[in-house]
Amino acid sequence: MEAFGLLIYGFSVLLTWKTLALMMVGLVLGIFVGVLPGLGGPNGVAILLPLTFTMDPTSAIVMLSCIYWGALFGGAITSILFNIPGEAWSVATTFDGYPMAQQGKAAEALTAAFTSSFIGSLVAVLLITFLAPGIASFALRFGPPEFFAVYLLTFCSFVGLGREEKHKTIISMTLGLLLAGVGMDTVSGQLRMTFGSNELLRGINFLVAVIGLFGISEILLTMEERLALRGHAASISPRVVLKVWKELPRYWATLLRSSAIGCWLGITPGGAIAASFMGYNLAKRFARDKDSFGKGRIEGVFAPETAAHASGTSALLPMLALGIPGSGTAAILLGGLMVWGLNPGPLLFVEHKGFVWGLIASMYLGNVVGLILVLTTVPLFAAVLRVPFSAIAPMIVVSCAIGAYAIQNAMFDIWLMLVFGVVGYAFKKIGIPLAPFTLALVLGNRAEDAFRLSMIGAGGDLRVFWSNALVGSITTLALVLLFWPLISGAMAQMRNAIRRDARLGTK
Amino acid sequence: MSRQIGFLASALAALALTTAPAFAWEPSKPVEIVVAAGAGGASDQMARMMQAAIQKNNLMKQPMVVSLKGGASGAEALMYMKSSAGDPHRTLIAYSLIYMLPLSAKIPFNWRELTPVSVIALDQFVLWTNAQLPYKTVKEFADAAKTANPPFKMGGTGSKREDHVLTVFLEKKTGAKFAYLPYKSGGEAATQLVGNHTQSNVNNPSENLEVWRAGQVRPLCVFDKERMQYRTKVTDSMSWNDIPTCKDQGVDVQYLMLRAMFLPGKVTPEQTAFYVDLFSKLTRTSEYKEYMEKQALKPVFLAGKDMLKFLEEDDALNRNLMTEAGFVAN
C-alpha cells in the first residue's frame, strides 16, 4: 500500500498546531466568503490568496484549500435559506433545498447538503489518494511534446465543445494567449509586447486579471440589480442531524451515482456546474415518483451537492498532476502554486512530495472539520446576510485591491485590476465567455514554451507530436475535439445517407 | 564616487563593529530575502538555509522572510530591488544573472545601482548525463555528441544565461553541437534528464544532488580549475572530490558563479554595516558550513572594497563570455 504510507507521511507534515490553526482560520474565512453575495469560491480564494504569500507552500495550500472547502459549504447556506445560489453549481441545490426551507425543514435541507458535500468530497479524495502514487512514475514520461499535447487538448476542448458563439470563444482565448505572452520570453530570453514599460516586464499576472474579471465586475453587476433579499433562518440540532444521517443509507444509489458523475466530470474538464445538474437530473430520472422533485425532496439536495463537491475536489487532481485546472477555483490554486514558486505538473509529485501529500491529507481533515464547524455555526453565518450590501461592497473592493497588490507588490496591478473589472463587466454582458480567457492566460506561456522546446529538440520537425503512443494519442484526441462540430456534422450526414440507402434498398 | 566613499565607510564601520557589539542601526521589521528564481532552486534553498541559520543562532532580532520573485527569468526580482531604493529591509540573493540579464534582454538594470553587501559563496557547475547512457568520460560523451543525429539535447535554466553560455563553450571546445533546451528551473532540467528527455545538463551540484544520490544521473566533470574539496561519500562509490575537472578531461572550460547579497540603492553606511556583520557571522555558523559541504559550494566571504573589486572583474569576465557566445542584444 504505497498510497497509505504516503498518506500517513502527508498527515505527519500536517499535524502541527500551526497548520491546524490555519485550517480553522481558512474554513471560517471560506464559509464567510461563500455566504457573502457577490463573492463565492473562486473570488474568495483569489482575494484571500495574499494571506498565504509569506507562508511556506505547504501551510499556504492547506489554508487555501480549507478556504475552498469552506466556500463550498457556505454556498449551500445561501442556496437553501435564501434561494440565492452562491455559485453556479449551487443552482441545482435550490430546486429542492429552498422549497424544503419554505416548508420549515431548513435544518434538514442544510444537514443533507453538508453531509452530501462531505460524502462527495470524500469519494473524490479517496480516488485522488489511490491515483496519485502512480503519477510520480508516470510523470517522468512527460517531456515537452507530451506537455504541449495535453495543453492543446485542453484548449481544443474549449473551442470545440463550448456552447457560446465560436467567434466569441476565439476572441476570449486569443486575447488570453496574447496577454500571457507579455513580458520575458523564456525560450529566447527576449522581451516582447512590453513597449519599453518596466511594469509590463513582469507580465500580466493571472491572479490580478481574475480578481478584476470576477471580483470587481461582479460588484458592478450586482449593483445593477435590486439588492433586496428575504430568507429563512435555521439552526441545526443534533436530533435533526441524526435523523438525516439515519436516512442516508436509503439513498446510497443516488450518492454513489452522483459521486461517480462528479469524479468523472472533475477530472475531465467538465466542471462542477455540469456535474451538479447531471447529478440532479439522473436522480430524478431514476426516481419512481418524479413529480415530487422540485417540491422539497431531500434526495434533490443530496444528488447535486454530492456531484458538485466530488467534481470540485477531483478537479484538483489534473491541476496537480498535469498543471491543468479542472475548475475556476483550481485555476486560482494553480496561480497560487506559481506565486509560491512551485511548478504544477507531474514533476510536482517527484520534487515536492511533502507539499502534495500534505494537501491530500488536508482534504480529509479539512472536510471533517468543515462539516462539524458548519453544522454548529449556521445561524451565525446566515446572519452575515443581514449586513447591508452598501457596507459589503466597499469592503470587497478593498479586499480585491489588497489581493491584487500583494501578488507582486505593485501599485500598477491595482490599476490593472480596475481595467479588468470593466472588461469583465462588458464581456459578461455581451456574452464573451471569460473561462477560455482565464484558461489561456494561465496556460498560454507554458503551452508555447512546451511547443518551442519540442521544436528545438526535434529540429523543427512537427512529427514529434506523433513520435510515441502517449503523445500521439493525446494530440489526435485534441484535433478530434477541435473539429468536433465538423466531424459530428459529417457523421450525421453519413448516417442520414446510410439510412436513405437502406430505405432505397428495401423498396 | 560618493558611493565608493560609502563603501569605505561601511567597511570601516564593519571593522569597528567587530570590537563594539552595539549597532548604530538595526532592522525594525522583518527582513525580506528576495530570490530571483523559483522554489526549490539553488537560490531558494540557500535563502531558506540563511533564514534558518540566522533564526537558530539569534543573529538578528527581526525574522527573515523569503520572497520568491522569479518572474520574467528573475528580472522581476532585479526590478523590484531597483525600485526599493532606500529600503533597508530588503536583501537580494544574487547570482550571475545580475550581469547577464541586462546584456541579453536589455533590461534597464545595473548592479551598481544596488548596494553590494557581501559575497557569501561561489557555486560550481558540473556536466551531467543520464546514468543509463553508456558515457563514462567527457571524451566518450563528446565523441557520441559529435556524430549524434538528431543532436544531443542539453537542458538548462533560462536562455542566454550561465547554463546556455557553458553549453556554447562546450560546443566550441569539443566541436559537438547540442540542442539547448531552456527550462524554467534547475529542478525541471534535472527531472527532464532523469526522464531521458535530454541527454545532459550543466546543473549546479545542489540542483542534481537528489537524483545523483538516487543513481539516476552521472557527473562527468566540474567546470573549475581544481576538483571540489569535499571527500565525504555522496553516493555509494563517489564523493564530490571524485569528479574530475573538465580541463583534465580535455575540455578547458571554467566557470564559477557568485552567490552574493545586495541591499537596494541609497541605504546608509550604518545599514550596510549591519548586514555585512550579519552575513559574516552567518558564514561562521555550523548550518552554513554544513550547507556548503552538502551542496558542494565554495565558501568565501568578501565585503567592502574586496567585493567591489571582485564584482568589477566578474562583470568584465561575464561580459566577455556573453559577447563571445553572441548573446548580447544590440
Added chain:
Amino acid sequence: MSKPEVEIVVEDPDPPARDSPAVTSTRTVEVVAALLLLALAVLLGFDNWRTGMSWDSTGPQAGYFPFYLSAILAAACLFGIGKEFLARKQASETFVTRAQLRRVTQVFVPTLLFCVVTQWLGLYVASFLLVAGFMAFVGRIAAWKAVLTALLFSLIMFVTFEIAFDVIMPKGPLEALFGH
C-alpha cells in the same frame, strides 16, 4: 427551528426603476468592444512583427505565436462586427438602462477614487474613506455607523495583513506617523 416565516429581510434603499430608458444597446457595445480589440490586435501584431515572427532553424521565434494570435483575434473581431452589421435590422437587447448605469457609476467612481487615494495616502486610509463614504452616501446609513464600521474594518485589515501575516501594503504619511 421549524418556523416557516421569513426571518431575515434586507431591503434595498433605492432600487433601480424598472421602466428606466435604455442608454445603449448590446449590439452597439459589442461593435465598440470588437473595434477596440481590433486596434489592440493591430498594435500587438505590429510589435511582434518587429520582435521577429518567422520560423528559424530552432523553431518559432519569440514573436511567431503572438503575431498569428493577433491575426486570429483581428479576424474574429471583424467576423463579429460583420455579423452584427448584417443583423442590424433586428432589434437588439438593452445593454444598460439609465437607472442601472447610475448605480454602476455609484460603485465605479468611488472605486476609481479609492485607487487614486491609495497611491497618495496608502491603502488603509483609502479603505477607511471608501467604506465610510460609500455606506453614508450610497447606502444612506447613519454617519456614525458608517465611520465606526470603516474604522474597525481598516484596523482589522491592518492588523491582519501588516502585523499577523507580514503582507506589506502601500502606506502613506499617516502610517509613517506610527512608525510603519
